[in-house]
Amino acid sequence: MDGNVITFFNFSGQFYALLGAAMAALAGIGSAIGIGIAGQAAAGVVSEDPNKFGQVLVLQALPGTQGIYGLLIAFIILIKVGFLGGNGATDITVSQGAFIFASSLPVGLVGIFSGIAQGKAAAAGIMLVGKKPSELAKGMIFAAMVETYAVLALLISFLMLNSIKL
Numbered sequence: 446m447d448g449n450v451i452t453f454f455n456f457s458g459q460f461y462a463l464l465g466a467a468m469a470a471l472a473g474i475g476s477a478i479g480i481g482i483a484g485q486a487a488a489g490v491v492s493e494d495p496n497k498f499g500q501v502l503v504l505q506a507l508p509g510t511q512g513i514y515g516l517l518i519a520f521i522i523l524i525k526v527g528f529l530g531g532n533g534a535t536d537i538t539v540s541q542g543a544f545i546f547a548s549s550l551p552v553g554l555v556g557i558f559s560g561i562a563q564g565k566a567a568a569a570g571i572m573l574v575g576k577k578p579s580e581l582a583k584g585m586i587f588a589a590m591v592e593t594y595a596v597l598a599l600l601i602s603f604l605m606l607n608s609i610k611l
Contacts, residue, residue: 459526459534461542465549466522469602472515472556472595479508479564486568490575500581501571507588508563511556514599518552521606537611548605555598563591 487501520529522545527535537545570584 456539456542458537458539458542461539462522462526462537462545463528465542465546466519468546468553469515469518469522469549469556471553472560473512475557475560475563476509476512477560479511479560479562479567480505482561482564483508483567483571486571490571493575497574497578500574500578503581504567504570504574504584504588507567507585507592508560510592511560511563511595514595515552515556518549518599518602518606521603522549525606525609525611535611541609541611544609545606548602548609550602551598551605552595552602555594559591559595559598563588563595566591 483505487505490501491498523529525535526537526545567584567588570581570587573580573584
């Protein structure tokens with residue numbers, strides 16, 4: 446085999462750690478899609494009644510938290526391995542890098558799916574507000590129920606990441 450060919454097993458620990466930071470940041474995909482779904486519903490409601498803008502904006506913003514959680518874990522990974530903070534990259538083993546990558550999976554994967562699901566729930570809440578403006582709190586609760594699983598994924602990723610000794 447050509448010596449210039451990089452195989453899966455030749456990557457360094459730093460590569461896997463950076464891959465983990467990127468995986469965590471993928472939660473932003475779920476947020477972007479979820480906010481887009483909710484935004485479409487919000488635009489429809491506001492086109493009928495511009496005075497409901499503030500109420501529907503609150504609901505549209507809710508799916509954005511998954512991206513924030515992913516970004517938080519990505520920053521923690523980058524700080525842990527020395528890419529942020531001015532200390533220079535820490536020399537870590539492939540095994541440690543793989544553990545860091547694994548710790549990013551809960552927040553990254555759950556963030557993608559829960560952001561989309563929360564966008565759908567927020568869109569339904571927005572439609573509720575369109576018909577009955579006094580029911581904003583109920584619409585927020587419906588969307589916030591999905592948030593529970595994003596928070597649990599954040600917690601699992603955080604605990605996993607903090608258990609890795611470098």
